[in-house]
Amino acid sequence: MAEGRSYLDSLLNLESLRKSLVRQEDTIIFSLIERAKYPINSTLYDDDKPPAHLSDSLFHFLLKESEALQAKAGRYTSPEENAFFPDKLPSPLLPPPDHTPVLHPPGAAININDKVLNLYLKTLLPLIAADGDDRNYAATAASDLNCLQALSRRIHFGKFVAEVKFRDAPEDYTPAIRAKDREALMKLLTFESVEETIKKRVEKKAMVFGQDVDLNENDSNGDYKVDPTIVSKLYGEWVIPLTKSVQVEYLLRRLD
Numbered sequence: 001m002a003e004g005r006s007y008l009d010s011l012l013n014l015e016s017l018r019k020s021l022v023r024q025e026d027t028i029i030f031s032l033i034e035r036a037k038y039p040i041n042s043t044l045y046d047d048d049k050p051p052a053h054l055s056d057s058l059f060h061f062l063l064k065e066s067e068a069l070q071a072k073a074g075r076y077t078s079p080e081e082n083a084f085f086p087d088k089l090p091s092p093l094l095p096p097p098d099h100t101p102v103l104h105p106p107g108a109a110i111n112i113n114d115k116v117l118n119l120y121l122k123t124l125l126p127l128i129a130a131d132g133d134d135r136n137y138a139a140t141a142a143s144d145l146n147c148l149q150a151l152s153r154r155i156h157f158g159k160f161v162a163e164v165k166f167r168d169a170p171e172d173y174t175p176a177i178r179a180k181d182r183e184a185l186m187k188l189l190t191f192e193s194v195e196e197t198i199k200k201r202v203e204k205k206a207m208v209f210g211q212d213v214d215l216n217e218n219d220s221n222g223d224y225k226v227d228p229t230i231v232s233k234l235y236g237e238w239v240i241p242l243t244k245s246v247q248v249e250y251l252l253r254r255l256d
């Protein structure tokens with residue numbers, strides 16, 4: 001138990017949280033590369049024409065059932081994890097770990113996965129997957145789940161970042177929180193140079209991770225498994241703004 005506390009305490013500074021965000025980039029980019037192996041496979045997502053015996057799409061079914069299974073194994077006892085279908089999840093079979101909560105409870109409950117799911121299905125998928133249908137639905141949905149969980153974890157990590165920023169400078173954040181001034185909070189928590197570095201680094205990682213490795217050639221042929229500019233755009237237009245919006249929402253609840 002003391003061990004658990006010191007582990008969480010060691011995570012609680014901006015530098016180590018940022019290191020974790022950098023590491024999460026690898027997971028996100030590899031999961032996108034995996035999903036890009038399959039064509040778009042629209043039939044998988046079609047809620048209007050579900051397969052026999054199902055009331056929703058096969059994708060919906062797989063996501064919900066996977067979350068139910070993972071909930072039993074305790075996935076959602078972790079404050080880093082947020083379910084896409086949090087209603088009526090089964091209870092964990094084991095007692096939750098005995099950690100002192102790091103997050104302030106009203107903010108810990110924030111879940112914007114409806115936005116994450118919508119963004120993923122409507123905007124990101126058409127950008128990374130080729131047109132077509134190879135009927136490889138179960139494998140496609142499994143790789144969707146990996147992408148969604150990695151993106152969701154990254155975006156909701158904003159709660160930890162906000163908690164640390166608040167603890168580091170409560171005197172700066174408190175007036176804006178009391179005034180419910182979203183704009184002022186956004187300004188306080190934004191570090192533009194950090195964001196610029198991230199956008200450049202994820203583009204470079206997508207180049208490095210997404211090329212074929214050929215022992216006979218030194219240079220890549222310029223073919224990447226996921227377009228690096230799309231990864232940079234994903235971060236610049238969606239991942240970073242959503243992480244910041246989680247931070248603002250968290251801070252607004254920080255004094256409740």
Ligand SMILES: C=C(O[C@@H]1C=C(C(=O)O)C=C[C@H]1O)C(=O)O
Nearest residue numbers: 161189190191192194195240243
């Ligand atoms: C996450 C942070 O807060 C903001 C959001 C960032 C992001 O989502 O990557 C980066 C810098 C900040 O503008 C941070 O300060 O590290």
